[in-house]
Amino acid sequence: MRTDKKRTGSGLWMGSIIAALIAAISIFIVMLQMEKKVLSEYEKGFVYMAAVEIPKGEFITDKxxxxxxxxxxxxxxxxxxxxxxxxxxxxxxxxxxxxEEGVFLTEGMFEQENVITKQMDHPVIAGFKAEDIYQVVGGVLRAGDRIHIYTVSEAGIAGLIWEDVFVQQVFDSSGNLIMAGNTTSAAQRINVYFDAKDVERFYTELARGTLRVVKVCESE
Known part of the structure; x- marks a missing residue:
């Protein structure tokens, strides 16, 4: 009699374990289905973020x-x-x-190089030394800046020749490229975008020593 009771109790205990296991499996399956549904509703996309600070005027290249x-x-x-x-x-x-680092990148944060030169029939890059300009903000110019270029007549009258000229690259006295984020090195050679038809006049005025350069403030 006692043996039968033990067997009955043991059977009930095993049945409870099996029932609990089945219930746990059922809950797990339900949770998996719910998770799958949530994941299916979560449509993934990819976006570019700044891995480090990107200096103003920096060209994005394969390198x-x-x-x-x-x-x-x-x-x-x-x-x-x-x-x-x-x-x-x-x-x-x-x-x-x-x-800044960690910022999601949008179109408004950049300019297209072809937009910078779209008003030019034949865009070229012209270079000059800061010392060749009678007055130039050479030390503070960086890639991405824009400048106005004036000429001064013998009578001392200044006239604007080219405006919003885009600075493509700047170099120090040793010929090393100055990155846009560098705030200490003085720019000694400056490369700018020019229309090919204006290059001859630019270098003529440059040789005469009549050119003045003014940096355009960002608020303009």
């Missing part, structure tokens, strides 16, 4: 893209409409302002 940019996965609902989401969008971009 530095891995340094400055990284890809982040996000819910598409969180990605701005103007966000940079593909490598094709990055071709020929120039940082319009200094971009």
């Amino acid at each position: 530095n893209i891995d340094k400055y940019l990284k890809v982040v996965e996000l819910d598409v609902k969180l990605i701005p409409e103007t966000a940079l989401t593909s490598s094709e969008q990055l071709n020929g971009l120039v940082a319009a302002t200094t971009i």
